[in-house]
Amino acid sequence: MDEENKRVCLDIIRNQYLSFVFRIALGVVFIISGAGKLSEGAAFVDQVEEANVLPHALAKFYGTALPWVEIVIGALLILGLFSRFAAGIGGLAALSFIVGNSTRLYRGLYGECGCFGSIASLQFSTRDALIVDFVLLIMAIQILIHKGEFLSLDSKVFRRKIPDTG
Numbered sequence: 494m495d496e497e498n499k500r501v502c503l504d505i506i507r508n509q510y511l512s513f514v515f516r517i518a519l520g521v522v523f524i525i526s527g528a529g530k531l532s533e534g535a536a537f538v539d540q541v542e543e544a545n546v547l548p549h550a551l552a553k554f555y556g557t558a559l560p561w562v563e564i565v566i567g568a569l570l571i572l573g574l575f576s577r578f579a580a581g582i583g584g585l586a587a588l589s590f591i592v593g594n595s596t597r598l599y600r601g602l603y604g605e606c607g608c609f610g611s612i613a614s615l616q617f618s619t620r621d622a623l624i625v626d627f628v629l630l631i632m633a634i635q636i637l638i639h640k641g642e643f644l645s646l647d648s649k650v651f652r653r654k655i656p657d658t659g
C-alpha cells in the first residue's frame with residue numbers, strides 16, 4: 494500500500510463524524526438487542542446453555558448478564574460517556590457473538606440466531622448474524638481508535654483544564 498492510500502485509510506479511521514455515527518448505531522443495536530433478550534428472560538439463558546460453547550454455570554451467568562451489559566453499553570455509547578470503555582466491552586461482546594455463531598455454523602446449525610430476541614422483527618440466519626457481528630466489531634474498533642469524543646459527554650465531563658500560569 495502506498496503512502497497516499499495509507500493516509501486516506503488513516504483519515505477514514507480517524508474521522509470524527511464516522512466515529513459519531515458508529516457510536517450511535519452501535520449503541521442502538523446494543524440497546525435493542527439487550528432489551529429483546531431481557532424480555533425473553535429464562536428462554537434466552539436456556540438458548541445460551543443449549544449452545545454448549547461455555548460450561549453450564551458460565552453459560553447461565555453469561556445468558557443472565559448479557560442483556561443488561563448490552564443495554565448499559567448501548568446507553569453509554571449513545572450518551573458518549575466512557576465511550577472507549579463501552580466500545581471496548583462492546584467489541585468483546587461482538588467477539589463473543591462471533592465465537593458463538595462460528596461454533597453454531599461449524600456444528601451445522603443454520604437457523605435464526607435469536608440475536609435480538611422477540612422484541613425486534615429483525616431476525617438473521619446464523620451466517621448473516623456472523624457478518625453483522627464482524628461489522629459491530631469493526632465499529633467498536635473504530636470508536637476505540639478515534640476515542641469517540643465528538644458530540645459526547647466525555648468531551649464535556651473529562652475536559653482537561655489548562656493550568657493558569659499567570
